[in-house]
Amino acid sequence: MKKIIIATKNKGKAKDFEALFGPLGYEVLTLQDVADDMDVEETGATFEENAVLKATALANHLQTMVIADDSGLEIDALDGRPGIYSARYAGEEKSDEANIDKVLEELKDVKESERSARFVCAIAVASPTREPFTVRGTCEGIIAQERKGTNGFGYDPIFFVPSENKMMAELSAEEKGAISHRGNAINLLAANLDDLLGKA
Ligand SMILES: O=c1[nH]c(=O)c2ncn([C@@H]3O[C@H](COP(=O)(O)OP(=O)(O)OP(=O)(O)O)[C@@H](O)[C@H]3O)c2[nH]1
């Protein structure tokens, strides 16, 4: 089976990628499978810079093609926060629950029509022999007043998707992949995927 290596420690992302790459015939491997001890500091100023840092570090270490995802939630009423700091918004322990609590508290006096937001996903493809490049996918939505749904990860329980009339956390992995920032970014790669990643 063709394999794809994703430089992530986030199990929720890994599940999203399995739903997206499985049907394309790829087995998904993550940092846990290939370099468990590796930790790359996300010092970039943009999603793209951080995705390139993560992908390049692992591609150089393994001497093979690797992809990485740097993603997050931009809330318009918060001037784009949490943005690239989404994973650690409420502290270094990276708690999805605490992150959601913080966002809901910050938006408690913001009315429905001003709760627009988007998920952003930059995917970087890096290899030891080529310059890295990135693609970006987005998904527009509205931050709800309270949690609903148990699928997905991160902010999915408070991210309402108007086109589906559901919270992101109410969608199956396949349904999420069809409309999500991550799915949209993968679609931009899909046409060249076999060439990019090798057919082995
Ligand atoms: O509800 C969500 N649904 C999503 O689909 C989604 N995608 C990203 N996010 C948020 O953005 C952070 C990424 O930060 P991030 O790219 O640095 O990843 P991470 O630190 O979790 O793992 P790694 O890939 O760096 O190892 C995540 O933790 C989440 O808080 C999402 N939230």
Ligand SMILES: [Mg+2]
């Ligand atoms: Mg991270």
